[in-house]
Amino acid sequence: MTFSIVARCQKTGQMGAAVSSSSPAVAARCIRAKAGVGVAVSQNITDPNLSEVLLNLVRFDVAPQDAIHELVANTEFIIYRQLMVLDTQGQVATYSGEHTLGVYATHTGNQVACAGNMLKHTQIPEVMCQAFEHSEGCLAERLLLAMQAGINAGGEAGPVHSAGLLVVDKMDWPIIDLRVDWCEKDPIAELYQIWKAYEPQVDDYIVRALDPSSAISFGVPGNL
Template identity: 30%
Template sequence: MKTRTSVSIILLLLISVSGYSQNLPSLLTDKNINATFSILAYDKNTQEFGIGVATNNIYVGNSTVYIDPAVGAFSVIAETEPLYAIEGFKKLKAGKSIKQAILEIKEKDNEANYRQVSGIDLKGNIYAFTGESLKYWNGRASEILGEDYVVMGNQLDDEVLLQMSNTFKNSKGTLGERLLQSLVAGQNAGGQISGKQSAAVVIKGVNNEWYNQIDLRVDNSKNPIKELQTLMNYHYGRIRLNQSLYAHRKGNIKRAEQKLLEAESMLDGWDGIYSRIAKANYLIRSEEDAIGWIKKGLEENPKWRVNVPAFYFLHNNPKMESIIKPDLFNINDWENAMQMLSSLGRELEVIELAHRLINKNIESSYLNFLLGRSYFYEKETDKAIKYLEKALFLDKANFEAKVLLSKIKL
C-alpha cells in the first residue's frame, strides 16, 4: 500500500512540475522529447524541398530539419536522431526508395518507438512513421501523408494535423509561404498541448537563387510562429522591393507601384531597409512619400539618423530643413550623399558637389573615386583617369578605384 501511495505521489509531483520544465513524457522516460509538429514538402515546379516545424523546446530548427536538395529531405521529431538523415541520404543516393531508406534505419534503431520520422525524395515519394510509444501520451501523435507533402506531430490538440494538411493542400504562394501558412493553421487549431517556444522554416533547392534559399529560425520566444511570420515577411518583402526597383528601371511603372505597395506592407518594422524604401518612393512616387519613410525611420530608431546624409538631394525641401544639416556633415556623410546621387543617375550633381568640397579642402580617396566614376559615366575619360589616380595616391588600397582604372586603361 505504501509503495502504491509513493508512486502516486511521485506521479502527481511529475505532473505538477511538467508545466515548468519539460513535458511529462520526457520526465517519465528520461528522453529529451518535446511536443512538436512539422510539415515536409517538395515543390516539383521549383525543385525545392521545404520543412516547417514548431515545438515547445528551444531552437527546433537545429535538430529536426535535414535537406540535401540533390536527393531529398527528412524531418525527425520527438526523440530526434540525425542518423535518419545522414544514413538516409546515403541510401537515397544508392538508389533506395524513401520508404526503404527509413525502414532500414528504423530496423537498427532501438529507440524508434520514441521517434517520428518523415522523408521525401526528388520524385515526391513520401514515407513517415510515428513511434508506438508516442501514441500513449497525452495529446494526439500521428501523421498525414498528402501529395508531395507530409504533416506529423505529437502531443497535439485533435485537429492540428488535419488543419495543417488542409491548409497546405489549398494554399497558394511560394513553398515557404505555404509551409508557414500550414504552421499557423496548426497553431490556430490548438498546437502543442504543452505550449510553444521555437519554430523554423527551411527551403533548399538545386536550381534556385540565393533569395529562395530560406533558413528562418525563431529559437526562443513566447510566440515563435508570429515572429517567424515577421521574418518571412521581411524575406519576401525585400524581394518585392527589388522587383519594384527592377520594374521601374524597365519602365513598367504599374508593376513597380504594385510591388512597392506589397513590399511596404511586409517590411514595416525593419528600419534597416527604410532607406531603400524611401529611395524607391522617390523614384516611383514622390518626394513627399520618400520623406515620410525617412521620418518613420527617425521616429522608430534615433540611430537611424546615420542614414540621413544620403538624402542630401532633398535638403531644399522645406520639410527636410530641420532634418538634413549639411553644415554638420563629415567626409563620410558627403560620400554617402554623393553615392546616393550617383545611384539616382545624377552624375553631373556628383561632379559639381565633389569639386565644391575639394575647393574647401574636404576630400578623401573615396570622394575622388566617386568623382572619377561620375566622369567615367559621363564619358569624360581623361578626367576620370585623373581622379581615379588621385584616389589611389591617397589610398593605394582603394580596390574600387583600381578596378575601374584598369577597366578604363584596357
C-alpha cells in the first residue's frame, strides 16, 4: 500500500524522503528526517516510532545497516514492518519483514534507497532509484521525479490517494514539508504542483525565520 524513497544530495548535503500510498495522510506516519542526523521510513503496517528509533541510532554514529539489525533484533512485530534509513554520509539500509503485504521489494543505489509493498511488480523500487540517480535539479525535485517514475512504472497494484515530501538541510526544522493527505486521483501530480508553487519561496521562508528584518514582503494584500 506504499512506495517511498530516501536520498541525499551529494552537492548540498540535503537529505529527504518522499512517499505515496493508497491510505490517507501517509506522510504523517511514514517519513521522518532530522537535520544533521538522517532520514528514516517505517511503512507497510506502520509503526511511526520505529523511524524515530532508527534516527536515534544513527545520531550516535551507528551505521544504517547496523541500526536496522539492532532494531530487527529487539522489536516486537518487526516481521510486519518495512523500513529504510539514510545517514549524513549517504549510507542506506532497508528491511522488509516476512509479513510485508503483497508484492514488495527494496533497492539501494548511490546515496538513495527505495522500497514498496503491494506493488504492481518488484522492479518499481529499482526504477525509482535509477530515475533519481539520472535526474538533475535540487533534491526535492529529484525525489518527486523518482516518485513519478515509480507511478509511471506501475506503482501500487491499486490507486494511490496521498503523498508527501520532506527535506532537511542545515536548519533544525525541515525546509520542505509538503503533503497531499487525500486526493481521488494522482496525488503525486498534485504534490508536484504544490512543490512548484513552493519552490521559489523556500529560501525566503528560511530568511524570515533567521532574520525577519531583511525578509522580503509576502506579496499579498496588506504586505506588498
